[in-house]
Amino acid sequence: MRILHTADWHLGARLVERDRLSEHAAFCDWLIETLRSEKMDALLLSGDVFDAANPPQDAVSLYFDFLKRLADLRTVKAVITGGNHDSASHLNAPRELLKRFEVHVFGHAGENVVDLGDAVVAAVPFLRERDLRQAAAGEVMAEVQAQVRTAIREHYAARHAACRAAAGKRPVIAMGHLTVLGATTCDSERDIHIGNLGAVGADVFAGFDYTALGHLHRPQKVGGQESVRYSGSPVALSFSEAGDKKSVVVIDTQGGVKIEMLPVPVKRVLTRVNVSRAALSADLGSVPQESWAEVTVKLEAPEADLDRQVREAAGGRFEVLKVLADLPPSQTSAWQHHGPALSELQPREVFRELMKEKQIEGEELGAVFDELLALREQKITA
Structure with missing residues (x-):
């Protein structure tokens, strides 16, 4: 199975009040052609589809136009998870309709296991604090931090167990939208949790054959692990990303997991x-x-x-x-x-x-x- 991993589109984003819609449209054109020409079987989009909870209408139109073209390919299944910039309810609104076209959308946390046929995916969106713990009076920051990180670890452990039970010997893949310790950040990323409470180590994803991460905008592997990766944003969202080489990740599960980076063409330097x-x-x-x-x-x-x-x-x-x-x-x-x-x-x-x-x-x-x-x-x- 050939799977393409991307994240952090931030449709509707602006830079110093300049619109980025034409750049995102060019990326969507390239992505559709790449999915076709590279004979991809699945697409993973790991959060921050939009730049804001209430995106502009032209950004929403571009998103649905992309999904229509994706469905027209008739060969590519998709899993889309929400990020910290996305409205979970907004993403979820058309999910039952999209499921008929093999597009699986998950704005909220849940069991969220998707069987793609030759691989099983734990589709974990951005985990908000209310998904992880109940606040109590008199808590100190260290206690909150420990509870949040423990809850994230337990969530992924439970998703791994569910995926492995469903997959048998097939590969299991995790999706996530969070900060993993040791990764390199950019100026354009918004803090997910106050004080970086939700930052975890790459060992949280132990047992998964590949982890498709979103939130950090530089393409990179984490903790020295080839199989735990941020795809990065396809469009540079701030001048701190000016020197980055934008890319998507291709995962090939034939005879073991193989990973390849595909460069994304740059429309605006x-x-x-x-x-x-x-x-x-x-x-x-x-x-x-x-x-x-x-x-x-x-x-x-x-x-x-x-x-x-x-x-x-x-x-x-x-x-x-x-x-x-x-x-x-x-x-x-x-x-x-x-x-x-x-x-x-x-x-x-x-x-x-x-x-x-x-x-x-x-x-x-x-x-x-x-x-x-x-x-x-x-x-x-x-």
């Missing part, structure tokens, strides 16, 4: 470049044409019109999305625009900045805000 003020135009000459760029300029002192100067130096060959100043420590406090824009910050970061501005010390208020934010996100994605 993201570039991070560091330049000097004295040689601004010359240094920008290395930026690929028609790319989107984040430009950091090394300065001796603040320049109020730096943004305009960089954009003029680019000369329209590429689009400058962000301009950052690299100033000496003595000058940093005088520069008014050195920090990230408000649109680039997560709500938790905005609240921390507000506390600093108001000179509010202590972590108690921040912890309360984190709890309220987590409750709100759980309600939105339910």
